[in-house]
Amino acid sequence: MRLAELSTRSGVSRATIKYYLREGLLHPGRRVTTTEAEYDEEHLRRLRLVRALIQVGRIPVKSAREVLAALADEDLDRSQRLGTAVWALPHGPAPDERDPATEAARRTADELLERIGWSAYAETRGRANGGADGGADGGADGGAPLPPAYAMLVTAITALSRLGYPCAADDLEPYARAMERIAASDLDLVERYGTPDEQVEAAVALTVLYEPVLLSLRRLAEAEESHRRFDSR
Structure with missing residues (x-):
């Protein structure tokens, strides 16, 4: 599929998809011309995940990049990949060690x-x-x-x-x-x-x-x- 179809199916604007590509949150598509690329179902699945993290979960781009890097680490088993990815999600404040x-x-x-x-x-x-x-x-x-x-x-x-x-x-x-x-x-x-x-x-x-x-x-x-x-x- 081309960028326009990827945008329609994912519900993410083309400008936002291009931003995700620049930030490395979405891997590049297969180049078909000097100005166009082709994307597949894997791009669609990853784009939905990125949208869940950033647009719905309000997770900063840097944290989202860390989550995606953990998901791609094939040296880890499923449990480790999930644990590492969830670890990278935003969390609440750390304990105040000055508080008795x-x-x-x-x-x-x-x-x-x-x-x-x-x-x-x-x-x-x-x-x-x-x-x-x-x-x-x-x-x-x-x-x-x-x-x-x-x-x-x-x-x-x-x-x-x-x-x-x-x-x-x-x-x-x-x-x-x-x-x-x-x-x-x-x-x-x-x-x-x-x-x-x-x-x-x-x-x-x-x-x-x-x-x-x-x-x-x-x-x-x-x-x-x-x-x-x-x-x-």
């Missing part, structure tokens, strides 16, 4: 994750040499960095604790168990795609696109439960 509540929050996070037995986290934690003071940037002894999502969890628990809201491992465990079921549903969707490359790309896109779905469904569910419990009518 941060260390207690980290202990709560560790207790929670060890209790539910998430082995991928445990392996990463081990590579970080148990670096409690390293946060998302690495262990205290300069070990491997911890997942940004772990740093987000510590920051969130710190805020809850500071404001006096329930945030012990017992309070958080039901949420973690619910996330296990959601993660299984996520990967069930991913496995509908045919090739490993398509699966990893879909996993990244769905990570970005389904987070607003999860937030909206949670708010709707809370409204429904509140109606059931408290509505005297």
Whole structure:
């Protein structure tokens, strides 16, 4: 297909496609004349992923480039490629190491994750040499960095604790168990795609696109439960 058809099928303007090509987010098409190139279904799939990352997920171009580089790294297996790509996505603020509540929050996070037995986290934690003071940037002894999502969890628990809201491992465990079921549903969707490359790309896109779905469904569910419990009518 030519650029015009690629634009029509993807819903991305030709000017934006040319920008993505210049930035290396989309690999060049097969040159057919000095001024025109031909694109295929792989370009269309990659363009939809780039659109999900940048236009929908509001991810900076630099971060999107890092995600795409991770997806293309054939030295990694599917799990590693997905983990590396998700790691490159934007995350919330790192824990404030000057806050005395941060260390207690980290202990709560560790207790929670060890209790539910998430082995991928445990392996990463081990590579970080148990670096409690390293946060998302690495262990205290300069070990491997911890997942940004772990740093987000510590920051969130710190805020809850500071404001006096329930945030012990017992309070958080039901949420973690619910996330296990959601993660299984996520990967069930991913496995509908045919090739490993398509699966990893879909996993990244769905990570970005389904987070607003999860937030909206949670708010709707809370409204429904509140109606059931408290509505005297």
